[in-house]
Amino acid sequence: MKTTIEPRLTEIETMRILLVEDDALLGDGLRARLKQAGFSPDWVRDGLSAWHALNTETFAALVLDLGLPKLAGLELLKRLREAKNPLPVLILTARDAVADRIAWLDAGADDYLVKPCDLGELAARLRALIRRSAGQAAPALEVGPLVLDPAGHRVSFRGQPVELSGREFALLHELAQEAGRVLSKEQLIQRLYPWGEEIESNAIEVHIHHLRRKLAADAIVTLRGVGYMIPRDLR
Incomplete structure (x- = not known):
């Protein structure tokens, strides 16, 4: 029989993720809301800064906007996969054409959400991606x-x-x-x-x-x- 586990945390802060979003207002809001959801987010606003961070730091997942200065999000994703980096990537974008979605997934994205999105769904999708990347199927x-x-x-x-x-x-x-x-x-x-x-x-x-x-x-x-x-x- 499974044990019922009662919530016992006094402060919530868990998996470190990289958030790449060039919009200052949206990025700041996402960072704050992701922290509330139990993540420890680092935020950068351009593709080159993200590429540097990915090559020098360790993250559990990447939340990636596509319309980035200096290095486009899709190009960053391609570089990541060409480098054989298996980091889970969730694309967060305002674009929703079928052709775009196919291109993202074929380039190596693991999931995507269209802006504006529900924070609860974003957090759940990130947890699922991180869980699967660790070879863990069950939620617990x-x-x-x-x-x-x-x-x-x-x-x-x-x-x-x-x-x-x-x-x-x-x-x-x-x-x-x-x-x-x-x-x-x-x-x-x-x-x-x-x-x-x-x-x-x-x-x-x-x-x-x-x-x-x-x-x-x-x-x-x-x-x-x-x-x-x-x-x-x-x-």
């Missing part, structure tokens, strides 16, 4: 007795609901999504923190300590000098 992420619900930002461990902060949830989600694989402190910082956010030098260690206290001491393994991992055979 399960590693042994650990269950995470990204849509509801809820967690249970060994049948009991667990109260986590937003950042703790984000860190746990990254580790659970790649259970059995070691993630370094630098990788975790890059995945969790958007540009311009001040980070304490021991932030990851502190969150790991809190997670172990709330879950179990052996729920997260430390490989000294390498990083952290949730075992695939977690019990």
Whole structure:
């Protein structure tokens, strides 16, 4: 029987995404609303800035406008796929002709939405893209007795609901999504923190300590000098 997981988050902030939108008013609004929906968005306003960000930072997904200065959105998408980058891409555009949709999908887009769009649908589509890119079909992420619900930002461990902060949830989600694989402190910082956010030098260690206290001491393994991992055979 599945456990009912009660919401326990005091702050919501999870997957880091890149938003590429040249319209200042729309971009600012989307960034704020995506953050409210549980994402950690970085926002750029032209294609070249986006290309640089994609080559220097780590994101869970890309929300891409097409009519961009310096480098068009479709050209950016083609470059991304030519570089064998499998990052999930959701196109957000005012264009809706069938020929355009075919071109976007054939160029490597994973999904699209036409502006103006509903934020709830945008968030749900992003969660689905990120879930599928990690090889996860079910909405809930399960590693042994650990269950995470990204849509509801809820967690249970060994049948009991667990109260986590937003950042703790984000860190746990990254580790659970790649259970059995070691993630370094630098990788975790890059995945969790958007540009311009001040980070304490021991932030990851502190969150790991809190997670172990709330879950179990052996729920997260430390490989000294390498990083952290949730075992695939977690019990």
